Amino acid sequence: MTEQNEWSWCPRQARRDLLKFLLSSPLLGTAMAHDEVDALIAEITNPRRATNVMQFQDVARLKLTPEMYNFIADGSDDMKTLRANRAAFDAIEIRARRLIDVSEIDTTIEIFGQQMKTPIILAPVGAQGQMHPDGELASARAAKSRQHVMIASTMTSYSVGQIGAEAPGLTWFQLYPMPDRSVTQQLLAKADAAGARVVVVTIDGPTLGNRESQKAFFRRATGSSRSRLGNMEGIEGKFRVGDPSLTWDYIAWLRDNTDKPIVLKGIVTREDARLCLKYGVDGLVISNHGGRQEESNRGTLESLPEIVAVVDGRFPVLIDGGFRRGTDMLKALALGANAICIGRAYIWGLAAFGQEGVERVLDLLTVELMRIMKYTGTTSIAEIGRSHVQAKDWPAAIGPD
Ligand SMILES: Cc1cc2nc3c(=O)[nH]c(=O)nc-3n(C[C@H](O)[C@H](O)[C@H](O)COP(=O)(O)O)c2cc1C
Structure with missing residues (x-):
């Protein structure tokens, strides 16, 4: 496996010294104490030392080019939606309960007849081959070893067939609508052959969000550093993402072209949730694409x-x-979500350490979920309910039962 970042030519010691110098340089505006830098560099050698997801982001920042790092981290416009996603969690507080037997915690759930070990699903993220040489194969291997569902993007570096082979029974397929419906039919056939169990259709892209750092990234990307698209191989027709003319009639067309459950990704209003019911989809993902599309200022929570x-x-x-x-996760489950998809959280693990990094992220999040379940006295996901959270300005919007 080859390293993909700009540090790969450095002997280890020289690299550490350089990192120390850069990270402690006030010129970069990131003046860090030397012991902090030492701690961070120690994390770089071993994913097991990381104690939370944010540390993987720090490590990924050191390993990726600045353009690639910003391509993943940033949102659209002034990133208000990106920030709103995080801020929404701060507006909800948890109500702990005491003296309940929590010696056994069951995190399993079932969706579309599929048993899952936890409600944590790997969201579709394209171009992972640019984040780590093993790309989606590493994520899929981690999904398999930790028994999580992974939603493979249309825009993956490796093909859905290759990904499905790494995580059999655990792969779902994310479809981007395209103006050329024959291309969509070919993609659905590939997903079917790969054993994908669910089709997740991303419908938040009538146009591409104004991602300024992405533009810089693609300006600099040339030749082999441009994204390879595994699903494009062998496709006849125009492989072009996004169809601004798309309407709800698309669901009926999809029904005629797949026998899998259809889940719409990108719903953010009650109006569109009602239309999901009317047009007979099988599920939805509340998503604003991680703040990468519209600048709505509203968090998904x-x-x-x-x-x-x-x-x-x-x-x-x-x-x-x-x-x-x-x-x-507990806050979302308490407010009625059935499962949670993580995007950047596992991508930071991937960029930092490949498969092992993704595994460690999944382990940490699972342990954290179990810990807060113990504090709320909930021994199963079904027991987590509205009484376990309240809005910061309680009793306004969301009060206890
Ligand atoms: C680098 C990157 C690439 C993404 N690629 C896709 C994609 O190909 N298809 C898709 O439906 N969503 C894509 N997403 C959005 C994620 O599926 C998900 O909605 C988002 O990352 C969730 O927010 P989070 O990253 O804060 O967890 C991408 C997100 C990122 C950060």
Whole structure:
């Protein structure tokens, strides 16, 4: 396996010294105490030393080029939606309970007849081959070893067939609508052959978000550093993501072209949740693409209560956007989400350490979720409910039962 970053030519000691110098340089505006730098560099050698997801982001920042790091980290416009995703968690508080037997914690759930070890799912993230040489194969191997579902993007570096072979039974396929429907049919056939169990259609892209750092990234990317698209190979027709003319009729067309459950990713309002019910989709993901599309200033957690109220248990409601801690997950589960998709959280693990990094991220988040379940006295996911959270300005919006 080859290193993909700009440090690869450095002998280890020279690299450490250089990192120390750079990180402690006030010129970079990142003046850190030497012991902090030492601690960070110690993390670099071993994913098991990382104690939370944010440390993987620090390590990834050291390993990736600045353009690649910003391509992953940033959102659109002034990144208000990106920040709103995280801020929404701060607006919800947890109500702990005492003296309940929590010696056994069961985190399993079932969605579309599929048993899952925890409600944590790997969100679709494209171009992972640019983040680590093993790309989606490393993420899929981690998904398999830790028994999590992974949603393979349309825009993966490796093909859905290769990914599905690494995580059999655990792969779902994320579809980007394209103007050329014959290309979509070919993609669905590939996903089917790969054993993908669910089709997740991302519908938040009538146009591309204004991602300024992404533009800089692609300006500099040339030749082999440009993204290879595994699913494009062998496709006849125009492989072009995004169709601004798309309407709800698309669901009927999809139904005729796949026998898999159809989940819409990118729903953020009760109005569109109602239309999901009307047009007969099988589930939805509340998502603003990790703040990479519209600058709405609204976090996904803020959309959750109104959507859960409309769906009323008739199909699974998944959510993503800013999840970095087990407590974040408990808050979403308490507000009615059935499962949580993580994006950057596992991508930082991948960029930092490949498969082992993703595994450690999944382990940390699972342990954190179990810990907060113990504090809330909930021994199963089904027991987590509205009484376990309250809004910061309680008793306004979300009060205890
Ligand atoms: C670098 C990057 C690439 C992404 N690629 C895709 C993609 O190909 N398809 C898709 O539906 N969502 C994509 N997403 C969005 C994620 O699926 C998910 O909605 C988002 O990352 C969740 O927010 P979080 O990163 O804060 O967890 C991407 C996100 C990032 C950060």
